[in-house]
Amino acid sequence: MTFDAPQNSPSRASAADDRPILKLQGVSKRFTKPIDLAAKLLNLAGANYRERIVHAVDGIDLEIQRGEVVGLIGESGCGKSTLGRVIAGIYPPSDGTLRFKGQEFKTLTPEHAGDAAIRIQMIFQDPMSSLNPRKRVVDIVGEAPVFHGMVPQAEMDKYVDEVLVRVGLTGDVKRRFPHQFSGGQRQRIGIARALALKPELLICDEAVAALDVSIQAQILNLFMDLREDLDLTYLFISHDLGVVHHIADRIVIMYLGRVVESAPNRELFAAPNHPYTQALLADVPRIDRRRQTYRPIKGELPSPLNPPKGCHFHPRCPHAFDRCRAEAPVLKHVAPGRMSACHLNDG
Amino acid sequence: MKATPALDVSGLKTHFFTKAGVIKAVDGVSFSVASGEIMGLVGESGSGKTVTGFSILGLVDPPGRVVDGSIKIEGRELTGLDRRDLQKIRGRHVSMIFQDPMMTLNPVLRIDTQMTEAIHAHETVSHKAATARALEALEKVGIPAPEERLRSHPHQLSGGMRQRVAIAIALLNRPAIIIADEPTTALDVTIQGQILAEIRTLAAEFGTAIVWVTHDLSVVAGLADTISVMYAGRIVEQGSVDDVLDRPMHPYTRGLLDSVPQIGHERGRLKQFPGMTPSLLNLPEGCPVQPRCARATALCRAAPELMERAAGHFARCHHPLAEPSREVAQ
Numbered sequence: 001m002t003f004d005a006p007q008n009s010p011s012r013a014s015a016a017d018d019r020p021i022l023k024l025q026g027v028s029k030r031f032t033k034p035i036d037l038a039a040k041l042l043n044l045a046g047a048n049y050r051e052r053i054v055h056a057v058d059g060i061d062l063e064i065q066r067g068e069v070v071g072l073i074g075e076s077g078c079g080k081s082t083l084g085r086v087i088a089g090i091y092p093p094s095d096g097t098l099r100f101k102g103q104e105f106k107t108l109t110p111e112h113a114g115d116a117a118i119r120i121q122m123i124f125q126d127p128m129s130s131l132n133p134r135k136r137v138v139d140i141v142g143e144a145p146v147f148h149g150m151v152p153q154a155e156m157d158k159y160v161d162e163v164l165v166r167v168g169l170t171g172d173v174k175r176r177f178p179h180q181f182s183g184g185q186r187q188r189i190g191i192a193r194a195l196a197l198k199p200e201l202l203i204c205d206e207a208v209a210a211l212d213v214s215i216q217a218q219i220l221n222l223f224m225d226l227r228e229d230l231d232l233t234y235l236f237i238s239h240d241l242g243v244v245h246h247i248a249d250r251i252v253i254m255y256l257g258r259v260v261e262s263a264p265n266r267e268l269f270a271a272p273n274h275p276y277t278q279a280l281l282a283d284v285p286r287i288d289r290r291r292q293t294y295r296p297i298k299g300e301l302p303s304p305l306n307p308p309k310g311c312h313f314h315p316r317c318p319h320a321f322d323r324c325r326a327e328a329p330v331l332k333h334v335a336p337g338r339m340s341a342c343h344l345n346d347g
Numbered sequence: 348m349k350a351t352p353a354l355d356v357s358g359l360k361t362h363f364f365t366k367a368g369v370i371k372a373v374d375g376v377s378f379s380v381a382s383g384e385i386m387g388l389v390g391e392s393g394s395g396k397t398v399t400g401f402s403i404l405g406l407v408d409p410p411g412r413v414v415d416g417s418i419k420i421e422g423r424e425l426t427g428l429d430r431r432d433l434q435k436i437r438g439r440h441v442s443m444i445f446q447d448p449m450m451t452l453n454p455v456l457r458i459d460t461q462m463t464e465a466i467h468a469h470e471t472v473s474h475k476a477a478t479a480r481a482l483e484a485l486e487k488v489g490i491p492a493p494e495e496r497l498r499s500h501p502h503q504l505s506g507g508m509r510q511r512v513a514i515a516i517a518l519l520n521r522p523a524i525i526i527a528d529e530p531t532t533a534l535d536v537t538i539q540g541q542i543l544a545e546i547r548t549l550a551a552e553f554g555t556a557i558v559w560v561t562h563d564l565s566v567v568a569g570l571a572d573t574i575s576v577m578y579a580g581r582i583v584e585q586g587s588v589d590d591v592l593d594r595p596m597h598p599y600t601r602g603l604l605d606s607v608p609q610i611g612h613e614r615g616r617l618k619q620f621p622g623m624t625p626s627l628l629n630l631p632e633g634c635p636v637q638p639r640c641a642r643a644t645a646l647c648r649a650a651p652e653l654m655e656r657a658a659g660h661f662a663r664c665h666h667p668l669a670e671p672s673r674e675v676a677q
Contacts, residue, residue: 075535075536075537076506076535183392184623212391212392212562212623213391213562213603213606213607214391214602214603214606214620215623216606217605217607217618217619217620218621220608220617221616221617221619224616239535239536241536241610242607242608242609245608245609245614246608246609246614246617247608265614269610269611280536280537282540283536283537284536284565284610285563285566285568285570286565286568286569286610286611287564287565287592287604287607287609288609288611289565289568289569290568290569290588290589290592291547291569291572291588292543292568292569292570293544293547294540294541294544294547294569295540295544296537296538296540297537297540300505300508300538301535
């Protein structure tokens with residue numbers, strides 16, 4: 001099996017089906033800090049220590065169609081990386097269902113679940129900490145496909161060569177260690193490692209954030225070429241609106257664990273619906289904005305340990321009214337293909 | 348133009364003497380910043396922009412050393428000053444804001460202790476007066492409930508708040524110049540917007556000259572009055588923000604601008620600038636951009652000088668781009 005051979009594995013055969021490649025329903029992820037022994041003893045004596053729970057991801061509904069590039073935007077602490085990790089299978093969700101090509105992960109036999117899991121691969125922000133520094137490139141890229149029986153051990157070298165060429169490196173670097181590469185090249189190795197498993201869905205978590213601008217452009221172009229050549233679907237997680245605007249078909253905005261808006265790229269930038277999205281777009285520095293007068297939104301992201309009641313954005317929202325403080329708005333259609341979670345849309 | 352600029356750097360060379368060889372991190376950098384002016388010092392990693400900022404404050408540690416050039420603050424020469432004289436100037440006439448506010452803040456001291464200390468270091472004032480000034484500085488940078496914050500420790504504050512406190516400390520002694528090294532890079536968009544808004548007000552209100560060291564062209568576009576672009580230890584282009592961003596002359600500046608995915612531009616492949624920043628130990632002969640440059644010719648094997656190609660617009664290139672070639676947003 002070679003890397004560029006026509007893709008006709010069973011999972012590719014259903015390429016024509018129009019089910020979303022990924023469907024999340026009410027997915028939540030909570031992190032709990034259990035109370036320690038001292039607190040337990042004090043509780044026996046009448047103190048009132050409780051477990052601290054962070055609702056990192058709070059009831060997310062999300063669909064990604066085959067071949068689509070979805071940009072997931074949010075500020076630090078909004079849960080975007082946690083969501084990426086839940087989808088990639090690194091964290092199990094606390095609630096909700098995750099369907100990959102119509103099949104729910106939980107209902108698959110372990111064998112099939114494993115097969116589905118390697119179809120979703122993740123690329124991380126910092127390639128230095130996500131590549132094993134003691135392994136050579138050939139092992140970093142080739143180990144997983146051999147382990148999963150996609151490539152016989154004897155053909156591993158040849159296969160790794162092909163994958164490396166695909167990401168713009170040459171085969172002769174494969175005996176080297178990660179520290180012998182520049183940041184941009186390391187990111188290419190991270191991409192090669194993910195691609196080696198022939199994924200259908202790639203989750204890129206701030207994959208270009210650590211790179212210099214000229215290198216970032218090279219990697220973004222690589223992502224776009226790969227999408228076209230290999231029929232890939234991306235979930236592109238980033239805080240950089242410029243990058244997401246450039247690469248995504250559809251953009252999803254998260255705030256404090258919830259999706260606040262989802263819209264096609266162009267429409268979102270032309271007419272943002274949610275007050276948070278509007279604030280983000282107004283504040284973003286752009287090369288064509290000179291001597292910008294910033295009209296920043298007040299305040300900061302509240303702690304996910306103690307999120308505000310009702311709409312999470314209401315303490316910072318210039319349009320907040322009584323209902324926003326009491327009732328969390330539901331994400332619903334405001335126009336064809338556009339969703340927003342804001343009470344203002346109810347008129 | 349004013350007779351004495353707030354900051355005047357000329358021919359600055361900072362070299363690092365390592366076992367592997369001499370690294371010319373800053374190799375002949377000149378610029379001046381007037382009072383109330385914001386200059387963006389732009390470059391990719393390894394271009395020498397941070398070392399330039401550190402050199403101005405005398406913060407370069409061995410094996411690095413300022414080997415040549417002059418740094419004048421309000422007409423006063425800084426190079427050659429001994430440690431004690433330099434300390435009198437640092438924090439008083441020139442201060443620095445770092446990317447990580449914890450570089451400025453002491454994690455085990457309360458904010459008020461740290462702030463009043465910075466005042467007492469340069470002036471003899473009562474503790475009460477110093478606290479009042481600290482409070483005023485916190486208000487200036489838009490910190491809510493400043494009295495409360497004065498009594499906090501750094502770990503009790505969010506990243507954005509810490510950066511504001513660091514900026515407030517930099518402002519305490521009303522310095523003529525602030526060197527800001529990527530101070531908003533680690534912050535979220537909405538917090539970054541808040542801080543940039545404060546900085547612009549401060550420059551205008553107090554007439555502080557600001558050198559904003561960054562890799563982010565979109566931030567300097569909205570903030571700066573002038574831009575200097577660095578590559579491999581040298582300034583390759585210098586001019587007003589509009590000249591440099593709208594009519595770049597150096598192919599490297601053009602390449603940087605094309606590399607930034609911009610909102611409102613046609614999507615599709617970005618025009619990429621090939622290759623990567625060369626190692627400073629092994630610079631190509633002549634123009635350092637030459638191996639990556641599509642316009643390079645045999646002439647480029649001789650190093651070009653920084654020359655004024657249009658009024659106030661300098662470029663270090665044998666083949667500068669003449670026409671305004673920036674695509675118009677569609």
